[in-house]
């Protein structure tokens with residue numbers, strides 16, 4: 580039994596930090612959640628949830644609430660630049676291994692209010708918005724966390740500190756843990772429109788292969804019908820945002836996906852930089868890293884947010900067992916298992932997906948796409964591919980890491 584009653588302090592109320600808070604409160608562990616912003620963040624980011632993530636969130640009531648407005652996406656497609664369908668995958672092939680044989684599309688900023696609401700209903704968590712973690716000091720039996728914000732500087736005593744404070748994590752930087760990997764040279768633009776690509780045969784989740792401008796197109800529910808179609812595509816990082824995000828450029832990119840008369844109604848546009856990085860360890864003494872604070876990947880495959888939730892569930896199950904008296908080695912096991920899943924699956928698959936979509940050599944790209952057709956049209960191969968791309972296989976292999 581742990582001798583201290585100091586809470587677990589979590590830095591960051593993004594999807595990962597909120598999931599940690601819920602998973603710890605469900606085990607009656609005291610939690611303090613510190614968020615730098617004055618409210619939950621609202622930018623257009625992740626929006627695609629794989630079956631295992633839905634399974635993990637179900638016991639907390641999150642998955643059921645997500646289904647109230649989320650879109651079930653049974654099929655996903657690979658297309659080429661002329662706009663032709665190359666291969667289509669049917670997630671229903673996984674119906675014997677998961678109660679959720681589909682991807683559920685729901686914007687990240689619609690997930691976090693559900694998590695926060697359930698956390699408040701559960702009770703017992705101290706939640707502080709406008710508290711930015713500035714640093715921490717480690718002691719033998721805990722961590723002192725310092726924050727700044729509109730209400731001034733404060734100190735919080737923690738038994739454990741979880742850094743779920745995103746890609747620029749102050750907690751990770753404070754540990755001095757290496758963030759190994761690289762940054763892609765190009766920038767990405769994300770733009771959204773209510774125009775119905777579905778009426779032209781596009782599945783709600785499509786990857787568009789093209790040596791010059793590959794893309795990922797998927798539909799999110801927005802505030803309700805007709806929803807929004809979100810396109811992400813690479814752009815020249817040496818051009819200014821004003822140019823990259825001009826009406827003319829974004830319009831042209833949408834027209835290259837589907838030429839149509841009249842302009843697209845563009846509702847949202849932004850640029851972002853993409854990295855492939857993994858922290859050298861997800862644990863250093865009483866400080867733990869989870870979600871984007873621990874790893875970053877490109878968006879092809881929709882793995883980033885999903886793996887943050889996987890980290891949170893794995894970590895809090897082990898932290899709970901330690902809290903109830905089992906050895907600290909469990910926290911090292913968390914780091915080993917989640918680093919394995921991140922490196923073996925998320926990094927490898929997202930890099931492979933991107934390289935396949937952007938392949939410059941037409942002959943090599945044709946061969947890749949022919950392989951995808953062969954996989955999609957053979958039910959056994961398609962099922963194996965879906966087990967992998969839905970993160971089921973990677974999680975199973977990671978759970979075998981000792």
Ligand SMILES: Cc1cc2nc3c(=O)[nH]c(=O)nc-3n(C[C@H](O)[C@H](O)[C@H](O)COP(=O)(O)OP(=O)(O)OC[C@H]3O[C@@H](n4cnc5c(N)ncnc54)[C@H](O)[C@@H]3O)c2cc1C
Nearest residue numbers: 591593594595615624625712745870871881882883884885
């Ligand atoms: C354009 C885009 C598209 C994406 N699409 C997908 C997708 O389809 N599928 C997918 O799985 N992933 C996707 N991702 C990745 C996904 O959005 C992230 O993996 C996810 O946000 C990680 O959640 P997180 O809680 O770990 O970090 P974040 O969402 O970054 O949350 C971190 C939180 O910590 C807070 N914070 C930061 N610093 C401090 C501090 N010092 N003190 C206190 N609080 C702090 C922040 O304000 C924030 O609320 C996408 C990302 C982008 C940018």
